[in-house]
Amino acid sequence: MASSDAGSAEQLDATMPGAFPDADGSSAAVSTHLTLSQALYSRRAEYTRPRHVRIKVGSWNIAAQKGTEQDIGGWFVAGKGIAESLAGLGVSDAEPPAAGTRESVTAQEARHSSHAPTIPHHDYGAVPGNAEIGLYVLGLQEVVDITSATEALRPYTDPSVANRWKATVAAALPEGYQLMAEQQLIGLLLLVYASPTVHPHVKAVSTTSVGTGLMGYMGNKGAVTARIVLGETTRLVFVNSHLAAGADKAALERRNWDAGQIASRTRFHPISDLMGTSHNQAEGLGEEDFAFWFGDLNYRLQGMPGDDVRRLLTIHTADMDKELPKASEQSPSSGTLEPAQLPPDMDPASVETTVASLLSHDELHQQQKAGKAFHDGWTEGPIRFLPSYKYDVGNVGVFDTSEKRRCPSWCDRILYRTRASKLRHDAKVKDQEETRRKDEEMKAKGLEHAGDDDQVLFDYDPEADGDKDAYDEYDEDAADPEPETVVTKEGFSDEILLEYYTTHMRVLSSDHKPLDAVFSLKYDAVVPELKAAIHQEVARELDRQENEGRPSITVVVDRSTGTASPENTDKTDSSFDGVDFGDVQYAKSKRRHITIANTGRVPATFEFVDRPVAADQPEGPFPPWLTVTFDKEPDKTTKPAQDNAHARYSLEPADVCSIELKLKIDLMDSVRNLNEETTSLDEILVLRVQDGRDHFLPIRGRWLQSSLARSIDKLVKIPEGGIRKLQHQKPGFIEGVKWSVPRELFRLTEAIEDLTERTLADWEMTGHEGQKAPWQHNAGWPFVKDVKYFADGAHELLLADLIDALDCDKPFDPVFDAAATPQFRLEILSEVLLQFLRSMQDGIVTKSLWEKLDEGLATREKSKQQLAPDDEKMWTLEILTTAPYHNASFLLLTSMLQNIANHIVEASKPDPSTPRSSLDLPGSPQVAVRRKTLSKVPEKALRQLINRNYATVFAEAMFRTANVDNNRMKEKEKTVRKERMIKVVELFLDQGG
Structure with a gap:
């Protein structure tokens, strides 16, 4: 409109x-790689x-x-x-x-x-x-x-x-x-x-x-x-x-x-x-x-x-x-x-x-x-x-x-x-x-x-x-x-x-x-297919026509699959004249190597320059999902450049330089675009030789569909067998509702509840040689972990494998090492759940649902009107039930959190025969942190502390608001809104719920 x-x-x-x-009617145009473009244009009839x-x-x-x-x-x-x-x-x-x-x-x-x-x-x-x-x-x-x-x-x-x-x-x-x-x-x-x-x-x-x-x-x-x-x-x-x-x-x-x-x-x-x-x-x-x-x-x-x-x-x-x-x-x-x-x-x-x-x-x-x-x-x-x-x-x-x-x-x-x-x-x-x-x-x-x-x-x-x-x-x-x-x-x-x-x-x-x-x-x-083929022919022909007396390099693609690394075991197409990353999954790094050799008779200076991209694509030498690492330092005359962008390297005749290309898709915007096939992993890197000719390096990968970065309305239509079952279907081809809540969400919550019970039982039986149980010093466990838990990429590959199992509808247990404890499995799967929730396009509570909830809460706050908890809950459910799949998913999550909190409170009851220990509350902007002695924390207060921590973590993951609103709101307004979200979740975690 x-x-x-x-x-x-x-x-x-x-x-x-x-x-x-404009009064002067001026215009500006940006031209990239006219040599290649003009040659391609001259063959347009083909x-x-x-x-x-x-x-x-x-x-x-x-x-x-x-x-x-x-x-x-x-x-x-x-x-x-x-x-x-x-x-x-x-x-x-x-x-x-x-x-x-x-x-x-x-x-x-x-x-x-x-x-x-x-x-x-x-x-x-x-x-x-x-x-x-x-x-x-x-x-x-x-x-x-x-x-x-x-x-x-x-x-x-x-x-x-x-x-x-x-x-x-x-x-x-x-x-x-x-x-x-x-x-x-x-x-x-x-x-x-x-x-x-x-x-x-x-x-x-x-x-x-x-x-x-x-x-x-x-x-x-x-x-x-x-x-x-x-x-x-x-x-x-x-x-x-x-x-x-x-x-x-x-x-x-x-x-x-x-x-x-x-x-x-x-x-x-x-x-x-x-x-x-x-x-x-x-x-x-x-x-x-x-x-x-x-x-x-x-x-x-x-x-x-x-x-x-x-x-x-x-x-x-x-x-x-x-x-x-x-x-x-x-x-x-x-x-x-x-x-x-x-x-x-x-x-x-x-x-x-x-x-x-x-x-x-x-x-x-x-x-x-x-x-x-x-x-x-x-x-x-x-x-x-x-x-x-x-x-x-x-x-x-x-x-x-x-x-x-x-x-x-x-x-x-x-x-x-x-x-x-x-x-x-x-x-x-x-x-x-x-x-x-x-x-x-x-x-x-x-x-x-x-x-x-x-x-x-x-x-x-x-x-x-x-x-x-x-x-x-x-x-x-x-x-x-x-x-x-x-x-x-x-x-x-x-x-x-x-x-x-x-x-x-x-x-x-x-x-x-x-x-x-x-x-x-x-x-x-x-005809796009013909144009792409001619494009490659033109690029190769331009390579052959370069004068041998000018600086000249040769680019060699390493065809080995790198079987020593578990991330590089897939097969690739050896006939592809470029770098083929093969099958690409979420958060799994894929590495390939190329070698650049100076095959000329004079020193050669080269750099990767901005590649030709569409108007809506990010500019730069490399796409955002590709990291390029050289085995030598750039020229000293080169200005510092982020991620080696536009850094220049010089090679003497017969010298070589090895370059590692690392592909990793871990940004949710990229996952969403790849899922919807509005973008692809097909790119052409442009390697420019000073006073020489350009080299064009095609790179490609085949994205494996993920359940991340999707909406609930699409997730409930994914059949048994996972999203990969639809890998070869047409874009967006998902028909018929299969589940009342996303199957991925049901599998995660079921596994987390089961592992919680097993972890608590394990601690009760072994005691772990007098160590404190994790929930005794962390009221947000197992969803809140120390910042060092995932430092330096720890458990990165394991998390990616678990998400892959989620996408393929495969069991989680075979992904873990056989010696992994229930506690470790629980903490890792809890992180997978939070990543899954944060990735959802519309969240568990959508922007439109939240606007209705926020309006009602703000109105009652202004009028100082308070509803009984049961009435407040019924009012919330009346709004959520207008989106049945979102409502069912919300209740599934809060039911899981309530059950886990019940088990932890029960396990936290002090044993009269053992010394009393202390309870540490995790730090977060929304939770006041105080150290208290467990013996001085009544069961009801402990439950409230756990509920508060869980609500804080999951409100951020489940609720969606407009970004423009976040940008315009003052910090005080953001705090008030965040508190309302936490209040909604706490309402359903209360023991009486």
Whole structure:
């Protein structure tokens, strides 16, 4: 959902969509490794393949009428609702269809006969629709009442309007179509859908909005725009706009101003071009290959009395509504595609003549000719249909009978522009400016009075020069559009053809008639697999072409698997021309070695430089999960660099340097991205030799799915056998709920409870030679441990193996050494449980659940109202039960903690026959630490101390709050919030719970 642009121009970031551009229009670009990129670009023909797609662009001002969405499937998707004799470009052609050509109405109906059309084909026009369209682009205006302040604010707080339209369009489209882009600005709504064969090729989607209404930037007028890239080669832009209304001169000038503002202020997020160059300057209109501007442009018929136009058009529409119910008897949204018979003596040629005579007064054509709007390369298909505005709702062809009796006009339009036409316009403007400059120079030299035979004067008059016959009269016999070849920004030769341009007269639910246009686009698309193969070939070829006299090194990858190390026992692909880490698990280090040898005749200095990455990836020589260690010191002239980044090393001829590459995934952001396959372990390191050539070292690993960093809603769907059972499924393919709580959570809590009992029994039986039991000096045991417990990576491999057993649904016992004590196993598994809880995307208590709990607790604190513990618990459960799986998981954890606390309290009862010992409470910011003698700590107080420690530890692990809130809150507020979380957990640990 997009909001209108508000505030002054100075408040808008010039690099963000919808912002005002910088005054100097400057831009900056960052280029990386142009040698490789240019070589790859030169072979682009080898990794691209031609594709064909049909694009249907539809526009409709629904005038905030209720129920209009019910018509969308009929006219926009199925292509119905056309009065054939008034159909427009392409619909009535009788030629058989071929690739990129038009098709007759009869043939269209024959192909759609399986959909049981409700109106006979001889009276019911159609344009291509359903699965034969690759991209559906729908622009709606006035989806809310823009004249009502209440309605105009609805999109900011209530997404139901947009959701209703999206649901209706999705239901009407064939199976498999996906919503690729959406943008709303008050009454404007833009939706872009792609077919199953097209959407994998859609990249770099960016949407924005520009408000041009009140005060010049409010959203009651303006545009919503989307930019997509097809096949990594072809930029497409779709602009859905609603310009200023009104029939006077001021309104006309305001429309032109609106269009200019939209063109200048529209900004899209930067993208990387085919050569790998990343641009940090936002893209604007005019940088695309194909643009489509549509909507209620509101241009009227200039100098035409409304009554005269109505009378003239009524000659052709008088009998169109005879077969329809009266408007008062028909619901505006009740399936408006009703049959009607045209007058038998109606002459279509006379309709075209009437349309042509009126279009010569069309303001849009006049403004284009005058160079005031849409003159910079924009074009429109031949208009062979009646005006789209203004009709009585519920009628096919009855024009405005209200008191205002507005003049019919072609307010709704679909324009398009190619990169070629934009460049032609820019060249023309440049030539005219050069002519003007030469003219002024001649006049400055006093040559303006020279005789015609003596001098040639470059006389430029912007009011008189130009295309003198353009737009003077609308040509009713204008030829149909021909395929246009366009050289794209990436250097490819594309072809576009406007096949259809028509309005749907039989849609009755608005005072505007919807219209659409179908474009046939042939373009070249990158095949990623071929591009990757060519990329490697180019890299190797560049290696071979380097001059032997320049510094030269050789990079040798150690193919041994390192069987001496338990972490390197897996098999790798020896045919891979790079470093293959094999299977990668969470927190398990994988090491590989490479050797760099100076095989040249002169000293060689090398370094790893920043690798080419996508805009959303971390920059630097190495990905964050890779550590690189050299067996020699860097050059002394090298500035200190963190993790050897950009450190330089020099080798004399025949010298070698050994480098260890260590891969380790232990950051939860990386785990989540790898689980969701939004990132991968495929990278290319760039080794740069000073005054030499670059070496490119591919590295890869195969991520083994983990149950960490997932949500409870996904965890409860993991089948028996663990997440690895789904290793080869499609991304996100998890269906059906299998458990009431995550199986991983159940296994951990069950094992921890069992080991607690075994540990307590072991201490009771052996006494451990008079040593203090761990719970006697640590009230948070087994979940709180000394900071040295995991120092220097202690137990790191064991923890990783236990998480692997959790992911594979395997027993925990075989992971431990046979001699491991129950206490050790318990303490390690307790740490695994806490890591598992901290990794959850939404936590046990989600952000939304906590906000409700926090609000209630804060309210009672403010009013000093206290509930009885049982009432407090019931109130908490009422909130938690709105998320059943989270509630069950919360109760499972608190039940485990309660049982463990019961066992420890029972085991802590003093033995009268033994000396009394002391109890140490663990230190934490939330717990006051005091040393007390165990004999002086009553059983109830001891239980409260344990509960407090457990609640402190698990509140941090189980609850989720918004990071932005944490950043804005003061320390006192954070402390209060933390205390509330602890209170919630303590409530369920109380002995009476």
